[in-house]
Amino acid sequence: MxxxxxxxxxxxxxxxxxxxxxxxxxxxxxxxxxxxxxxxxxxxxxxxxxxxxxxxxxxxxxxxxxxxxxxGLPIPTAPFNLGTTSFLSHETTQDRQALYTQLVNSYKWTDKIHEYSSFAHTLLSQNSLKRSYINSGSTKRRGKLQSNHNVAPLQVDNVINNIDRSYSDMKITISRPFASNAVVQINLSHVLKAVVAFKGLLMEWVMVKGYGESLDLWSESRHFVFRKVTENAHAAMLHFYSPTLPELAVRSFMTWLHSYVNLFSEPCKRCSCHLHHTSLLPPAWRDFRTLEPFHDECKQ
Structure with missing residues (x-):
C-alpha cells in the first residue's frame, strides 16, 4: 500500500x-x-x-x-487496472455505436438480395424463349458458327459487286493492299468519295472526303462538312453492324451512304433550310430508317 x-x-x-x-x-x-x-x-x-x-x-x-x-517514476510491472472503463469497448447501444446500425442494414439488404435472386431464378427458369446460341440443357450438338472475319475473297467480291450493280450513280472499286482484306473505294456521283476497310465481311473503318480530294484511309478531309459526314458514317457503321447477317449490314450501310447523293441539293426536313443558320453547314445527317436529311442541330 x-x-x-x-x-x-x-x-x-x-x-x-x-x-x-x-x-x-x-x-x-x-x-x-x-x-x-x-x-x-x-x-x-x-x-x-x-x-x-x-x-x-x-x-x-x-x-x-x-x-x-x-x-523518477517506477516502471510498471503489470498493466494498469482500468476498472470499469474496460467495458467501454463493449458498448452495443444502437444510438452510440454507428457500426451496429450499418451491420443491421447490410444484413437486411443481403437478405433481400438473396430473396429477390431466388424469385428471379424461378421466373427465368420458366421462360421458354431461347435467345442464345448456347443451350446448356439441350443434348443436340449445334453446328459450328462461321466467323465473318474469315470469309473467302470471292464471297466478299460477290456481295460488293451486287451492291455496285444496284446503283447507277455510285461506283464501287475493290482493292486488296493488305493481304486478303478488301478496301472498297466509293465514288458517289460528283458529291463525295469514301473508302471502307473490311475484315472479311465486317466493316472496320470509314473515311469520307470531297469529290476532288485525294482518298486514303487515315487523313481527314480538309472540308468540315465531310469530316462531319465521316463521323456520321462511323455511327452508321456501328448501327448496321450485324455479325449474324453481315451481307445485310453491308447493303444497309451502302444504301445509307447512297442517300448523300443529294447532300447539297435537298434541304433539312426539320427547318427546311439548306444551310443551318449557326453552323452554315448542309444537312449532313441521314436518318437510319427513313434516310431523310437533317442538320445535326435539327435531328434531336
Missing part, C-alpha cells in the same frame, strides 16, 4: 509538472501572438525580446523539472 501511495504521489507530481510546462508554453505563444504592447515603451523591441527570452527560460526550466519527475 505504501509503494502504491508513493507511486500515486509521484504520478501526481509528474502530471503537475506537465501542466506547468503546458501553461508556460501557452504563455509563450500568447506573447508572440500579441506582439509589441503599449507598456513596452519606446524601447519596445528590446523589452519584448527580453520578456520572450525570460518566458523561454521558464519553459526550459519546466521541461527539465518534468524530465526529472518522469525519470
Amino acid at each position: 505504501n509503494n502504491s501511495a508513493i507511486n500515486v504521489d509521484q504520478l501526481n507530481s509528474a502530471l503537475n509538472s506537465l501542466r506547468v510546462l503546458r501553461s508556460s508554453v501557452s504563455h509563450v505563444f500568447e506573447t508572440l501572438s500579441n506582439g509589441l504592447r503599449a507598456d513596452h515603451g519606446e524601447d519596445g523591441k528590446d523589452k519584448f525580446l527580453l520578456e520572450l527570452q525570460e518566458l523561454l527560460n521558464n519553459v526550459n526550466i519546466n521541461l527539465r523539472d518534468l524530465e526529472q519527475t518522469v525519470n
Whole structure:
C-alpha cells in the first residue's frame, strides 16, 4: 500500500509538472501572438525580446523539472487496472455505436438480395424463349458458327459487286493492299468519295472526303462538312453492324451512304433550310430508317 501511495504521489507530481510546462508554453505563444504592447515603451523591441527570452527560460526550466519527475517514476510491472472503463469497448447501444446500425442494414439488404435472386431464378427458369446460341440443357450438338472475319475473297467480291450493280450513280472499286482484306473505294456521283476497310465481311473503318480530294484511309478531309459526314458514317457503321447477317449490314450501310447523293441539293426536313443558320453547314445527317436529311442541330 505504501509503494502504491508513493507511486500515486509521484504520478501526481509528474502530471503537475506537465501542466506547468503546458501553461508556460501557452504563455509563450500568447506573447508572440500579441506582439509589441503599449507598456513596452519606446524601447519596445528590446523589452519584448527580453520578456520572450525570460518566458523561454521558464519553459526550459519546466521541461527539465518534468524530465526529472518522469525519470523518477517506477516502471510498471503489470498493466494498469482500468476498472470499469474496460467495458467501454463493449458498448452495443444502437444510438452510440454507428457500426451496429450499418451491420443491421447490410444484413437486411443481403437478405433481400438473396430473396429477390431466388424469385428471379424461378421466373427465368420458366421462360421458354431461347435467345442464345448456347443451350446448356439441350443434348443436340449445334453446328459450328462461321466467323465473318474469315470469309473467302470471292464471297466478299460477290456481295460488293451486287451492291455496285444496284446503283447507277455510285461506283464501287475493290482493292486488296493488305493481304486478303478488301478496301472498297466509293465514288458517289460528283458529291463525295469514301473508302471502307473490311475484315472479311465486317466493316472496320470509314473515311469520307470531297469529290476532288485525294482518298486514303487515315487523313481527314480538309472540308468540315465531310469530316462531319465521316463521323456520321462511323455511327452508321456501328448501327448496321450485324455479325449474324453481315451481307445485310453491308447493303444497309451502302444504301445509307447512297442517300448523300443529294447532300447539297435537298434541304433539312426539320427547318427546311439548306444551310443551318449557326453552323452554315448542309444537312449532313441521314436518318437510319427513313434516310431523310437533317442538320445535326435539327435531328434531336
